[in-house]
Amino acid sequence: MADGKTLDNVIQAKQMGRANMKHDMTTRMRRGRSSQGIRNLLRENDLLPNHLILPLFVEENATERQPIASIPGVYRETEDSIVQIAKEAEEAGLGGIMLFGVSHNKDHSGSDSLKKGGLLDRMISRVKDATSDLPVIADLCFCEYTDHGHCGPLTETGTVDNDITIENIAKQAVIAADAGADIVAPSGMMDGQVSAIRSGLDEAGFEMTPIMAYAAKYASHFYGPFRDAAGCSLQKGDRKTYQMDYANGDEALREVALDIEEGADMVMVKPGMPYLDIIWRVRETFAMPTFAYNVSGEFAMLKFAAEAGCLDYNNALMEMLMSFRRAGAQGILTYGALDAAKIIKNS
């Protein structure tokens, strides 16, 4: 045997153990589970509304909120309905909301998001006017605003131009901060984006606006419903030249280290459930506020399974969200944020 014990030793030890247990079972793990009160006392992790961030899709110039077929229960909000949802989120005590634009003014570079009066500016301003303390997080990227669906303008060879994109994203960050965003969250996985944003914000006088970096974002197949929701499916190609290979773990630590060095105040791992190991490693390695994005595909799996009668939605949702807390996540971006806050309140 690997540790030098012979099989006979092991069998003998087991027999002795069993003999002892008859008379003297010192450890009974079930003592700690014997009543609800004791279970409450010994609960290691908590899940509160302020740990939850609700992602929201805001469709430009829409007159009615539209259900998204691929994520049951999630809507494309209008520029008016977003106000009501933001108020609900604040009342529920959520940790924040994150806004994604669904643009009808797309072009090669996503220039609508770089303009005062563009969708990014308008949706943040609307929500900030209607709420007081709710942290409003602006997702910063261009895929929702480009006509090809990539996360920045393309080079002649069809890949995203990293250095132009980070110059643009710094401007986008200033538009978002000026509109009142409490936190900016760059999601494009461009090299140097965090330092570009930090300098851009500082130069514009927004040195107190924190950056939540999508630090380890994988080229995942769990984003499918999001692309429906945000209307940012790719015309061609994929995102594998900028998002990470899902086979890699050490690389995530290097990505996170770089973002911290560049000035990230908080880091995020995306997706969530299939990457609990990464969340754990990031939290253990850097002791930074670490967020997990429980993405559309993960949430849709739960919803469709519940609709098919395979799972109880409320119970499975809480178990899923607690897994992120157990893995070390400070907070979770989840489409189930309002549902979970209600469940917590009624429990």
Ligand SMILES: [Zn+2]
């Ligand atoms: Zn993007």
